[in-house]
Amino acid sequence: MSYKFSPALEKKFEWLKSRYPVQDAVLIPLLHFVQNEVGYLSLDAMEHVAEKMNISPARVKEVASFYSLFRFEAGGKYVLQVCHNLTCYLKGSDQLLEWMEKNMELDDSGNSKDGVFRVERVECLASCGTAPVIQANNWDYFEELNLEKLQKIVEALRAGKWACASYEDRIQEGSVA
Amino acid sequence: MSQRIYEAHPLENRVVIAGYGEPKSWTLDVFEKKLGGYKAARGAVKAEPDSLITTVKDAGLRGLGGAGFPAGVKWSFIPKNPTKPVYLVCNADEGEPGTFKDRQIMEHLPHRLIEGMICAASAIGSKTAYIYVRYELRLARERLEQAIEEAYKAGYLGENIFGSSRSLDITVHPGAGAYICGEETGLIESLEGDRGQPRLKPPFPAISGLFGGPTIVNNVETLAHVPGILNNGPEWFVKLGNGTPRGAGTKLLCVSGDVKRPGFYEIPLGLPLNSLLNDICGGPLEGRKFKACYPGGSSSPLLRADEFDTPMDFDSLAAKKTMMGSGAVIVIDDSRSIPEMAMRTARFYAHESCGQCVPCREGTKWVSKMLKRLTMGQGSFSDIDKIKSACNNMAGKTICVLSDACAMPVVSMLEKFRPEFEAIAKPDDEVQPALPKISGQMAALMSLVRERQTQK
Ligand SMILES: Cc1cc2nc3c(=O)[nH]c(=O)nc-3n(C[C@H](O)[C@H](O)[C@H](O)COP(=O)(O)O)c2cc1C
Ligand code: SF4
Ligand code: FES
Numbered sequence: 001m002s003y004k005f006s007p008a009l010e011k012k013f014e015w016l017k018s019r020y021p022v023q024d025a026v027l028i029p030l031l032h033f034v035q036n037e038v039g040y041l042s043l044d045a046m047e048h049v050a051e052k053m054n055i056s057p058a059r060v061k062e063v064a065s066f067y068s069l070f071r072f073e074a075g076g077k078y079v080l081q082v083c084h085n086l087t088c089y090l091k092g093s094d095q096l097l098e099w100m101e102k103n104m105e106l107d108d109s110g111n112s113k114d115g116v117f118r119v120e121r122v123e124c125l126a127s128c129g130t131a132p133v134i135q136a137n138n139w140d141y142f143e144e145l146n147l148e149k150l151q152k153i154v155e156a157l158r159a160g161k162w163a164c165a166s167y168e169d170r171i172q173e174g175s176v177a
Numbered sequence: 178m179s180q181r182i183y184e185a186h187p188l189e190n191r192v193v194i195a196g197y198g199e200p201k202s203w204t205l206d207v208f209e210k211k212l213g214g215y216k217a218a219r220g221a222v223k224a225e226p227d228s229l230i231t232t233v234k235d236a237g238l239r240g241l242g243g244a245g246f247p248a249g250v251k252w253s254f255i256p257k258n259p260t261k262p263v264y265l266v267c268n269a270d271e272g273e274p275g276t277f278k279d280r281q282i283m284e285h286l287p288h289r290l291i292e293g294m295i296c297a298a299s300a301i302g303s304k305t306a307y308i309y310v311r312y313e314l315r316l317a318r319e320r321l322e323q324a325i326e327e328a329y330k331a332g333y334l335g336e337n338i339f340g341s342s343r344s345l346d347i348t349v350h351p352g353a354g355a356y357i358c359g360e361e362t363g364l365i366e367s368l369e370g371d372r373g374q375p376r377l378k379p380p381f382p383a384i385s386g387l388f389g390g391p392t393i394v395n396n397v398e399t400l401a402h403v404p405g406i407l408n409n410g411p412e413w414f415v416k417l418g419n420g421t422p423r424g425a426g427t428k429l430l431c432v433s434g435d436v437k438r439p440g441f442y443e444i445p446l447g448l449p450l451n452s453l454l455n456d457i458c459g460g461p462l463e464g465r466k467f468k469a470c471y472p473g474g475s476s477s478p479l480l481r482a483d484e485f486d487t488p489m490d491f492d493s494l495a496a497k498k499t500m501m502g503s504g505a506v507i508v509i510d511d512s513r514s515i516p517e518m519a520m521r522t523a524r525f526y527a528h529e530s531c532g533q534c535v536p537c538r539e540g541t542k543w544v545s546k547m548l549k550r551l552t553m554g555q556g557s558f559s560d561i562d563k564i565k566s567a568c569n570n571m572a573g574k575t576i577c578v579l580s581d582a583c584a585m586p587v588v589s590m591l592e593k594f595r596p597e598f599e600a601i602a603k604p605d606d607e608v609q610p611a612l613p614k615i616s617g618q619m620a621a622l623m624s625l626v627r628e629r630q631t632q633k
Contacts, residue, residue: 021388025369066355124275126313128507
């Protein structure tokens with residue numbers, strides 16, 4: 001099935017183009033929008049982006065592959081980005097990762113067997129004051145974590161709760177992080 | 178949550194984050210009516226650009242993103258009659274490990290940044306500005322976008338702002354996960370839609386930067402200080418700090434790691450580190466003692482606990498062979514292993530090297546692997562000196578300073594905490610020989626890279 005921008009994205013694309021004197025500059029913001037629609041940057045999607053921008057698909061891939069937030073294969077519904085940088089390490093990120101490896105049935109690339117999660121180790125998430133930290137889908141920050149909180153978060157996400165809910169919403173629902 | 182909101186400590190002086198914690202501080206209404214916002218911008222759009230630059234120069238405002246370069250001086254490098262459009266870029270990539278300050282401004286006081294950008298754009302004659310925000314900072318991006326929309330509606334952005342002859346467009350541009358895009362020329366490449374690989378300087382961005390035009394790249398905190406300076410005058414700013422123009426103003430510090438009250442604090446420049454860590458942050462955790470800290474992010478050489486009497490300002494830290502950097506103080510107590518921290522520091526830079534310079538690409542990887550070997554108990558005594566000499570070969574030889582940023586903290590750890598490395602090392606004949614060293618053709622390859630860059 002070939003991918004086409006949704007009507008909403010067509011509009012955003014036009015708006016993006018109006019913000020830069022050189023069209024090439026819209027590529028990265030555009031790829032974020034596409035990845036948010038498709039879930040990852042499929043070959044189809046990159047070909048469509050290339051066509052729309054009048055550049056080669058190889059060029060799209062060349063640029064996208066430089067950046068760690070772009071994904072080129074379908075993955076879990078929730079990507080859990082676990083910070084393993086200095087402060088999070090001091091505050092116990094190793095223990096969180098160990099627990100995840102033991103209890104979430106992850107394969108070598110970090111995908112859980114049931115397809116719900118993908119666990120990634122990432123660098124400092126600019127939230128060291130409340131370390132250790134996990135971000136879900138580049139969206140929700142879960143902070144000041146410990147094993148007990150982590151377990152509750154994994155259960156809640158598996159039950160379809162909280163992801164992409166604001167911190168205030170989560171508090172109302174009795175969140176722990 | 179992002180961060181706990183504490184009441185300001187008496188030793189703090191909240192200027193750039195004045196109004197933090199005020200309900201809805203991120204809205205135009207509160208910013209303007211309660212926090213006195215947009216007063217400076219109203220004046221700036223009608224002021225002589227040179228007078229704005231002089232005021233910021235006299236105030237001694239320094240770049241707060243890492244390098245500490247005086248902002249007014251940088252602005253004065255923009256050619257007087259440019260043939261191409263001038264661009265203002267706000268560096269909001271916030272990637273230096275330990276740093277979480279710029280997001281506080283963007284999430285809670287986005288209008289202060291916008292106001293700072295209007296003032297800076299007026300000073301350098303720019304009509305187009307971008308804020309390059311780290312993608313992961315979703316709330317910051319959202320709050321900025323809302324604030325920009327409000328500002329357009331109010332006539333503070335767009336054409337003829339505040340009824341003047343000036344116009345300014347600001348666009349939020351997301352990054353995509355690459356620490357190197359925090360380096361100003363890497364950032365420019367990324368903004369242009371390319372891989373974020375730094376450019377060889379000169380030409381400096383002020384001469385030829387974004388889309389080939391003269392460009393100023395400033396950090397969020399730097400720009401957010403500008404309205405205060407224009408409102409209160411340069412002398413006020415100098416007095417806020419240690420009283421000298423080289424140590425003027427306040428600085429947002431991010432304290433994390435082994436302290437009782439981690440968080441971000443706005444302190445007058447020159448406050449001793451001891452005072453910050455003991456008085457403001459509550460001292461070490463129960464039953465522990467401080468061992469060391471990175472005073473300015475993961476790129477800064479460590480200070481030992483017996484050096485914590487150092488005043489937190491650019492010159493005092495430089496005198497201790499370290500730096501203010503991004504203002505991220507990562508505290509390590511006596512229960513921690515320095516070699517483990519060294520390994521994790523090097524691993525970060527190895528992961529983030531953009532790969533175009535051989536000393537950096539190979540050096541960061543090799544050092545991180547050798548440190549890993551040591552921490553796994555498989556390294557030897559002679560490895561310690563080999564790592565040090567490899568670090569010395571990585572510094573000062575590359576297109577950008579990421580390579581130095583890896584070498585400097587590691588060397589400081591090897592020098593200041595050598596016994597800890599020796600305690601886990603083995604005699605040479607008990608371990609495998611060291612990993613093969615960096616390629617011998619490094620120099621030849623480097624000149625090739627430089628040649629390619631100049632031709633570009
Ligand atoms: C590897 C590397 C990463 C950097 N990351 C950042 C960053 O995340 N944010 C920032 O403001 N400056 C960063 N800088 C510094 C910028 O290159 C530049 O000096 C700064 O944006 C200038 O703004 P200022 O003068 O207002 O500090 C980085 C530099 C290097 C070498
Ligand atoms: S020093 Fe490292 S990060 Fe900087 S340009 Fe060279 S390879 Fe890239
Ligand atoms: S070290 Fe984990 S958020 Fe900074």
